[in-house]
Amino acid sequence: LARTKEFDLIARYFAPLARQSSGARGLLDDAAVLTPPAGYDLVITKDMMAENIHFLSNDPPETIGHKLLAVNLSDLAAMGAAPFGSVLGLGIPRGDTTENWIAEFARGLGEAALQFNCPLVGGDTIGGLERWTLSLTAFGIVPKGAALGRAGAKLGDLVCVSGTVGQAGLGLAELKLAVLQKNDVSNAVWVKRYQQPIPRLALGQALRGIASACTDVSDGLLADAGHIASASGLGVEIEMALVPHDPAQTPIDAATSGDDYELVFTLPPSKMDALLTLSKDLGLMLTVIGRMIDGQGVQVKDVDGTVFTPERLGFQHG
Amino acid sequence: LARTKEFDLIARYFAPLARQSSGARGLLDDAAVLTPPAGYDLVITKDMMAENIHFLSNDPPETIGHKLLAVNLSDLAAMGAAPFGSVLGLGIPRGDTTENWIAEFARGLGEAALQFNCPLVGGDTIGGLERWTLSLTAFGIVPKGAALGRAGAKLGDLVCVSGTVGQAGLGLAELKLAVLQKNDVSNAVWVKRYQQPIPRLALGQALRGIASACTDVSDGLLADAGHIASASGLGVEIEMALVPHDPAQTPIDAATSGDDYELVFTLPPSKMDALLTLSKDLGLMLTVIGRMIDGQGVQVKDVDGTVFTPERLGFQHG
Numbered sequence: 116l117a118r119t120k121e122f123d124l125i126a127r128y129f130a131p132l133a134r135q136s137s138g139a140r141g142l143l144d145d146a147a148v149l150t151p152p153a154g155y156d157l158v159i160t161k162d163m164m165a166e167n168i169h170f171l172s173n174d175p176p177e178t179i180g181h182k183l184l185a186v187n188l189s190d191l192a193a194m195g196a197a198p199f200g201s202v203l204g205l206g207i208p209r210g211d212t213t214e215n216w217i218a219e220f221a222r223g224l225g226e227a228a229l230q231f232n233c234p235l236v237g238g239d240t241i242g243g244l245e246r247w248t249l250s251l252t253a254f255g256i257v258p259k260g261a262a263l264g265r266a267g268a269k270l271g272d273l274v275c276v277s278g279t280v281g282q283a284g285l286g287l288a289e290l291k292l293a294v295l296q297k298n299d300v301s302n303a304v305w306v307k308r309y310q311q312p313i314p315r316l317a318l319g320q321a322l323r324g325i326a327s328a329c330t331d332v333s334d335g336l337l338a339d340a341g342h343i344a345s346a347s348g349l350g351v352e353i354e355m356a357l358v359p360h361d362p363a364q365t366p367i368d369a370a371t372s373g374d375d376y377e378l379v380f381t382l383p384p385s386k387m388d389a390l391l392t393l394s395k396d397l398g399l400m401l402t403v404i405g406r407m408i409d410g411q412g413v414q415v416k417d418v419d420g421t422v423f424t425p426e427r428l429g430f431q432h433g
Numbered sequence: 434l435a436r437t438k439e440f441d442l443i444a445r446y447f448a449p450l451a452r453q454s455s456g457a458r459g460l461l462d463d464a465a466v467l468t469p470p471a472g473y474d475l476v477i478t479k480d481m482m483a484e485n486i487h488f489l490s491n492d493p494p495e496t497i498g499h500k501l502l503a504v505n506l507s508d509l510a511a512m513g514a515a516p517f518g519s520v521l522g523l524g525i526p527r528g529d530t531t532e533n534w535i536a537e538f539a540r541g542l543g544e545a546a547l548q549f550n551c552p553l554v555g556g557d558t559i560g561g562l563e564r565w566t567l568s569l570t571a572f573g574i575v576p577k578g579a580a581l582g583r584a585g586a587k588l589g590d591l592v593c594v595s596g597t598v599g600q601a602g603l604g605l606a607e608l609k610l611a612v613l614q615k616n617d618v619s620n621a622v623w624v625k626r627y628q629q630p631i632p633r634l635a636l637g638q639a640l641r642g643i644a645s646a647c648t649d650v651s652d653g654l655l656a657d658a659g660h661i662a663s664a665s666g667l668g669v670e671i672e673m674a675l676v677p678h679d680p681a682q683t684p685i686d687a688a689t690s691g692d693d694y695e696l697v698f699t700l701p702p703s704k705m706d707a708l709l710t711l712s713k714d715l716g717l718m719l720t721v722i723g724r725m726i727d728g729q730g731v732q733v734k735d736v737d738g739t740v741f742t743p744e745r746l747g748f749q750h751g
Contacts, residue, residue, distance in 0.1 A: 118652060118747070140582065143664055145508040145648055146478035146573070148580045151469055155458075160464035161520045161570065163557045190463040192629055202479045204522065204568040239481045245563040250522040252479065252570040255464070262466045264458065334436060346461055431435070 124214070128221035129203070135234035136200060147236035149200055151256055157199075157256030158255040158262055159261050160190035166208070170310075171290055176216045177223030178310035179249070184227040185312045186327035186333065187253035189376040193331040195263040198233030204250030204361040207242045216247070231316065261323045265346035268328040268381040273344075274351060274405040275390065277315050277377045279359040280336045284372025284430065305361075309319030312376035317397055322380055325389050328381035334372040335429025340405070341413040343381060350410035356418045357404040366418065373430030381407055439558050442532070446539035447521070453552035454518060465554035467518055469574055475517075475621035476573040476580055484526070484564035488628075489608055490606040494534045496628035497567070502545040503630045504651065505571035507694040510637030511649040514573030516551030522568030525560045534565070544612035547746030549634065579641045586646040588700040592661075592669060592723040593708065595633050595695045597677040598654045600626040602690025604746065623679075630694035635715055640698055643707050647698035653691040654746025658723070659731040661699060668728035674736045675722040684736065691748030699725055 125142050133139035138149040151157055162183070166172055170179050193410065199324055203224070207213055228234055233253065241329060268274075285302070286309030293300045300306050315331070322329055328343045344351040360369030382390060387403075394401040408414070416422050443460050451457035456467040459471070469475055480501070484490055488497050506516055525531055525546040546552055551571065586592075602625030603620070611618045618624050633649070640647055645659045655671060662669040671688065678687030700708060705721075726732070733739050 118656070134712075140584075143584075144582045145511040146476045148475065148512070148516070148575070149475045150577065151475055153471060157467045157469055157475065158464045159467065159518075159520055159555055159570075159572070161522055161555060161557045161568075163522045163524060163559045163568070165524065165562060167561055168559065168561045180725055193463040194466070195465070200477075202477055202570055204479055204481045204567055206481060206483065237477055237479060239479045239568070241481045241483055241486060243486045244483060244566065248524055248562065248566050250479075250481070250557070250568040252477075254477070257466070259468065262464075264462045266461075338436070 124217060124240060127236065129218055129235060132221065132225040132228055132235040134363045136236050138233065139236040139238060142237060154259055155256040156259050158191055158194045158196040158257055159250045160187050161250065162187050165248045173294065175312055176219035180220040180223030181227040181311045183249050183251050184224055184231065184233065185314050186235060187251050188231050188314035188316060188375065189312065189331040189333065190224065191253055192314045193257035193263065193329050193338065193378055194255065194257065195261060195319050195323040196257040197320055198231050198316065199254045199256045200234055200236040201251055201253045203235060203238035205238065205240045206244045206248030207240065208244050208246050218405055220401065263322060263326055263329040265328055265330050265343050268343050268347035268349060268407045269383065270349060270407055270409060272327050272381040272383055272407045273403045274340055274353065274379065274381050274407065275401055275403050276336060276379045277318055277399055279370025279402055280332060280375045281360045281364045281372050283312065283374040285361060287374065294359065309374060314369050314376055315378045318378055318399060321393050321397065325386050325393065326380040329378055332377045332379055333373060336370040336379060337413050337425060338429030339379050341428055343379065344407065344411065344413065347407065350408045350412055350414060351405060352408050352414040352416055353405035354416045357402060358374060359400060359402045365423040368380045370431050373429055393427060442535060442558060447553060447556065448534055450539065450543040450546055450553040454554050457552065457554040460555060467554065473574040474577050474579055474580060476509055476512045476514040476575055477502050477570065478505050479568065479570045480505050481568045483566045486527060491612065492628055494537035498538040498541030499545040501567050501569050501631045502542055502549065502551065503632050504694065505569050506549050506551060506632035506634060507630065509571055509573035510632045510634045511581065511647050511696055512573065512575060513579060513637050513641040514575040515638055516549050516634065517572045517574045518552050518554040519569055519571045521553060521556035523556065523558045524562045524566030525558065526562050526564050533609065549632065557667045575728050576606060581644055581647040583646055583648050583661050585700065586661050586665035586667060586725045588667060588725055588727060590645050590701055590725045591721045592658055592671065592697065592699050592701040593719055594654060594677065594697045595636055595717055595719055597679060598693045598695055599678045599690050600651060600685025601630065601680045601692040603679060603681060605692065627692060629740030632694060633696045636696055639711050639715065643704050643711065644698040644700050647696055650693040650695045650697050651691060654688040654697060655731050655743060657697050658748055662725065662729065662731065663677040665725065668726045668730055669723060669730060670726050670734055671723040672734045675720060677718060677720045689745055
């Protein structure tokens with residue numbers, strides 16, 4: 116990628132996104148300078164996405180820009196943090212349709228940056244690759260010492276999930292089918308959940324002081340509940356009859372399809388009142404789906420009451 | 434990349450690098466949590482490097498790990514910041530030699546992280562790519578309001594460079610020739626300057642309060658001096674007779690070959706005494722090579738005294 120071309124792309128498509136932040140220095144300096152507020156910790160996460168591995172070649176580029184920021188902000192939400200800024204790594208494939216793609220990608224990223232109050236403050240651009248390869252680092256802030264984490268769940272804690280799981284997986288299946296059959300997708304809600312997830316930022320921040328552990332549902336509900344269990348040195352049991360899911364799917368498929376970007380978290384039974392109040396305040400369904408148990412790993416209680424260890428806990432990209 | 438395989442790679446090769454930082458949470462959480470010291474700004478930079486674009490396929494992986502961190506820390510040095518932490522994006526190509534490569538890459542990155550006091554605190558790993566595609570975001574800290582930048586040079590300010598420029602370019606040429614001729618490289622100093630640059634961290638921090646503008650030499654001395662000029666709304670004149678370079682090269686080649694990771698900076702003539710003291714204290718050559726002039730762009734004064742506008746200012750990757 117010619118340096119003049121790189122500077123031109125940055126000036127045209129990404130510098131406008133950086134106008135929200137004076138510390139971005141118009142993307143013209145060697146680095147960005149931010150001033151975190153006093154009394155806060157800094158929370159840092161990074162997610163990469165590559166074409167035909169984490170998104171489809173014909174996904175609209177603006178949805179990819181949205182999703183790249185959203186999946187990172189979902190990690191911040193899981194830590195109870197508020198967004199503060201991001202830096203973008205943009206790896207461009209060889210080819211001639213590049214600039215249109217970048218324009219639409221930047222538009223989607225910029226709209227998400229405004230929506231979630233997380234300005235772009237810097238980045239790097241390289242060319243000559245075989246596929247779009249994207250990397251984003253997002254920073255959040257959280258009152259000192261108050262960050263949530265995967266460790267911290269206690270024996271007997273209840274396991275909860277926000278919203279519903281599984282629709283993103285249904286959306287991905289729809290999109291793959293539409294490509295094969297060369298027709299349009301029939302369920303726009305499912306596709307939108309796959310292409311443009313909404314990070315649960317308000318919930319994550321409200322869970323500080325309520326949740327004992329928290330993570331976001333990216334690999335699959337069972338897999339991510341399992342991450343809390345292993346980080347907390349316990350096991351976890353999830354009841355399929357309680358998993359909030361779309362009737363088009365079985366509960367076990369919904370609990371293993373991934374890319375949901377809901378939050379799964381634990382809390383002591385004494386916090387149930389706080390949870391109900393929170394659900395009402397946020398207008399968001401928060402459902403108890405299981406509890407932390409002795410031992411290790413993930414156990415599933417099926418709708419007929421049988422308990423088993425599932426073979427597959429989540430979705431595998433690629 | 435299978436998630437179990439990803440977790441295994443992280444646990445084996447990258448978690449040990451994160452032991453320096455408790456905020457890294459053993460790389461087991463959704464994000465890292467850092468507590469920047471009170472009274473400091475946060476400086477953030479990101480650089481990507483891809484195989485056969487920014488490094489050679491047969492560069493030793495430990496040198497690539499070193500260089501990935503070093504080029505980012507060079508940006509922090511240019512801002513006058515001290516390293517604070519980094520997050521890694523590791524894009525892995527399909528193939529069977531992968532794990533050895535990762536082991537050596539992680540060793541080089543880990544040694545550089547210790548050498549430059551910049552712990553790894555998080556990251557992401559993806560597989561299925563065509564080539565190694567690396568991304569690193571580095572954070573630094575600088576006393577509030579004291580960060581250097583490219584803007585700020587004044588008319589009549591002197592332009593200086595640290596060390597010498599051009600040897601990294603000679604090293605790259607050596608390496609390419611060695612591949613073609615299937616023989617060993619003959620000048621290890623040049624190759625080391627290309628493969629394992631040393632960011633000028635102590636210099637950058639010492640230049641706070643002395644330099645009016647600063648950037649690092651990555652594109653080429655003339656190109657990077659030009660970035661200071663354009664950010665400062667001025668022109669710049671560089672005298673070839675003054676450019677510190679290896680006698681194996683012409684001054685103009687040395688000033689346009691790039692990848693040097695020296696600092697180029699400006700200062701008012703009144704600060705020359707401070708500069709000489711600094712040079713002595715750091716044991717580092719700091720050379721006046723030109724001055725900020727009216728107008729715009731880069732002018733070169735050749736060794737015979739003729740002044741011209743060079744066609745090429747730096748090195749082009751890819």
